[in-house]
Amino acid sequence: MFDVCIIGGGVAGLMLARSLPDSYSIAVVTKEHAGTGNTSLAQGGIAASLSFDDRPESHATDTLLASANHADAERVEILATEGSAIMKHLMAQGLPFDTDEFGMPKLGMEGAHSMRRIVHTGGDQTGKLLMRYLMEETSGKITRFAFHQALELRMESSRCTGVLVSDLSGKRSVVQARHVVLATGGIGQLYSETSNSSVATGDGLSLAYHAGAVLEDLEFVQFHPTILTLEGKSRGLISEAVRGEGALLVNGDGKRIMEGIHPFIELAPRDIVARAIERHWQAEGPVFLDARQLADFNQRFPSIYKNCRNHAVDPTEELLPVRPGAHFHMGGVRTDSYGRTSVPGLYAVGEVASTGVHGANRLASNSLLEGLVFAKRLAQWIGEEPGHRKEAGLVESDAPSPFASFEKVEEGKLRQEMTEVAGILREPRALKRFLAEHPLKTYRIQDYPDDLIALIHRQTARSLIASAALLREESRGGHYRIDAPEPKAEWSGQVIGLSTSGVHLSMRKTELKEIML
Missing domain, CATH: 3.90.700.10 (Succinate dehydrogenase/fumarate reductase flavoprotein, catalytic domain)
Structure with missing residues (x-):
């Protein structure tokens, strides 16, 4: 049993591994090779208040203004304040960054920021070089399971205890761990037009949903x-x-x-x-x-x-x-400020998580920062929790049942449908038709062959997003309804959560604290 199993190896997953105690046994499971994912494709940079005339309060204000009055103000304060400190620390520790003629960080400007605060590495190669840095930092510290598909989260007495995986040969095993972390990234490949990596297929949403976790803000997709x-x-x-x-x-x-x-x-x-x-x-x-x-x-x-x-x-x-094109998912698995989900033993960091910092519309270059900040916070929480290590390893699992059936749908057709129905412009009748054809339901995952499980996860993620888009009867941020083109006061701060137990409505704090005004 590992201390921590991280499903996903991008900025959030590797920052978590880097920040955990050296004494911990850490497994990192990735669908393809170690460098595949959205982090390596990130061009814009990392937003942080680093210049003498910038402050975390200003960064927080910009983040909240861009969020369409839907971000969690306390979490945004965490992002901006701790993000600045983390970036200064990483840069001092060797994270490369572009400099001006005086050797200071060369800060860029991006949309909805009130000043230059975007750190770049190698111009537009920030994500690629950040990944290289984190991979070097975690070399020798983690056990990698590359080219392993995460099939299903394993539960014992309502607690997540591991993940069922399959390797390239189709052999199934269970990676057992005291703490299981979803860091599976985004959803871009659910759409026909996207900037995302080939592995960004929304698997983490379906894994969490089938484990009984609450997911929220799923309607907010940034194009x-x-x-x-x-x-x-x-x-x-x-x-x-x-x-x-x-x-x-x-x-x-x-x-x-x-x-x-x-x-x-x-x-x-x-x-x-x-x-x-x-x-x-x-x-x-x-x-x-x-x-x-x-x-x-x-x-x-x-x-x-x-x-x-x-x-x-x-x-x-x-x-x-x-x-x-589909670019970033503001919603995801509901977490607290340390990455804990509603399921004991299960955590989420990075794009798959809904931390509340992006609201209905993410501010440019806050995505890599979010991965760094909340991964470090989760590492702090896990590192302080009492527990003991057991011998690390895999447990073999049974083969799938030959009796399970699943109606295959052509993936290209589904991606185009998703773009038309739950893309930039949305209409309720089309969403209802889509959900009638692809209803949100659960499966006994382990009974299906691996190729069908991949389809089930993508279809579940699509149905989750479409369901949330149908439920929110207004337009806000990345969610635009043709029949209701403006935000509605009654929806302000209202959060839609979905789980196997139904729809969960809650209110989010969207006001800045007095000290931040």
Whole structure:
């Protein structure tokens, strides 16, 4: 039995492993190889108040303003205050970062921030280099189970005690642990257009749901405004940092499309920019990002430049066709401020968790910060809890029952349906039709073969998101209902939770503390 089993190996999972006591036995289970995941793809950077004229209170205020009056103010204060301290500590400990001519952090500007506070590493390679740093920091400290699919959480007396996994050969085992942590990342691959990694399929939502955990804010999906779109297909993210440095959103005639929509124009909150771009595509035609006036584009954004050139587009000379795509899930498994879920022994950190810091719309570059902050907090809690180590290892598990059946649905069709029904623009009749065809239900997971389990998890995650989108009869942040296009006072602070026991409604604190005003 391990002390801790972490399902997922991105920023949150590895920061947790780095922060746990060296005496702990730690298993890290990943669906593919160690570097696969959304963290490695992150371009924008990490938001933190580091400059002499910035303060955590200002970062917190920006976060709350972007959240569409739906974030948890106390958790936001934790994010901003502890995030600043963590970033200073990691940078002092060797985390690489881009510097100015004086050797100070070179801070970037992104949408809805009131000042420059975005730390970058290698220009637009922040996630990739952060992963490299964390992998080096945890080398020798963890036991890796790469290419192991997490099938089902194991429960004993209503407590999570491990996870059933399957390796590439199909052999099943149970990784037993005193503490089981979901760090499975996002949901982008549930949609037809996305910036996300191939492993971001919402597995963690379904794993938690089938274990009886409460999930919340599932309707709030952030669609990144600028995905390079060629011949109708997503060809990679173009970071908000490019707009932060002066790139413009224009139509085919070069006219700016954001003027008159929001005072921040290109740097308005992401939900506003994404809806404006999508509406323009549907009503008037393509939208382009004009970055031709940016100096040294290939040096400042090497990954983006390389990707564009690989698709025969030159951002220094041509307009870049862009369209929104699924990017980040603000909702997830309900946790407290230390990552504990409603199921004893089960925890969640990173994008799969709903900490309340993002509300209905995540502020740019707060995602990596959230993973760092709440992973460290969970490590602190686990490290202080009394317990004893047992010998680490795997327990073999039975093969699946040959009698289980599951109606297969073509994945490409489902992804397109999800984009049309629970994408940027949502309509209740379409959501009801989708749920009638794909109702939210539970399965005896272990009885199915591995390929069907993967489908079950994706279908469950889709049905959870669609259910929440149908329940919230208003528009707020990343959730936009065509039939109710404005926020409603009665929904302010109202949180929709879902679990196998039904719908859970609660209220969230959304006001800043007096000391933060």
